[in-house]
Amino acid sequence: MKYLLFCLAFVSLQMYSQDKYLTKTGTVNFEASVPAFEEVKASNNSVTAILNTENGNFAALALVKGFRFKNALMEEHFNENYAESDSYPKATFKGSINDFDADNIEKSKTYTIDGELTFHGKTKKLKQVPVNLFYENGHIKMAGEFETIASDFDIKIPKIVSNKIAETIKVDFQFVLSKK
Template identity: 55%
Template sequence: MKTKLILAILLSTAFLGFSQSKKMTKTGDVKFEASVPSFEEVKAQNSTTTVVLNTDNGDIAALALMKGFRFKVALMEEHFNENYIESDKYPKATFKGKIDNFDMSKLSEAEKEFTINGTLELHGKSKKITAPAKIKKSGDSIYLTSAFSVNSDDFAIEIPQIVSKKVSKKVNINVDCVLK
């Protein structure tokens, strides 16, 4: 119940700042990987990420619930939520930013490269992020993909010494969404 309330408040706040020209999804796909060669892959996917884009000015906001990440190995998912991310204490990750030089009228079915600047909040810490993005328009939908890396230390995510050689501090993140 508390998580739904937080989601409703965040989305309401995001919508208030946007004009009528917005595109959104509740099924954005976020994948992360913190694997180290020669060890079991540390990889998860969340296909319930909410993303909202103001098509007038390029403002963008996203919210991913931490318990929405799915791993191949159930024990890894449990450790992620209880020991690393502490999902009960920090239930969500948010991003608020702007797509530089965004102009809806110049989008077409050919992908264009953009830069997104903003703030990622995760595990109770905030970090400025700059990420490349590829964006295209097809019909009434906007397709957005992005790939960037963050460091777990920037978000005070502790990796226990016993598994420190099996989990990378560099976390590669991929975002893929269709905004309607």
């Protein structure tokens, strides 16, 4: 019986030491605008993300239909013709923050993150994406940006609009993560 209690206590301590920070209101924005044409820009403010401060593992999930554009027709075209969000409803990122040190995030610090971005059924490795992290008022704030290319995700831009939509897509993200 004592052995069983010891094992339960040990497992409980192990589970407790795994500090995870979570949000369901993260923001991911992307832009594929071309000068002199209508802005191609969207934002999703309901992205779920989790950071394990024990090892720096990070994951995020965005529902593709959660991206909002200024123009409703552009949003419809994005979901139906480009992202095909009925077939590919989620975008995910899974990775790890390099040299992550939970004890040093009290001050703003730039790390890099490596991982895999999955969108439109295709996965692309991302390496050395700069990420700013800091701890404030019980939350971990995380922000960064990177660029990717539409063709990496088999997104075909029709010739008729190819001069109005950039092939290179700028993505930025912000998360305020709270202890789980």
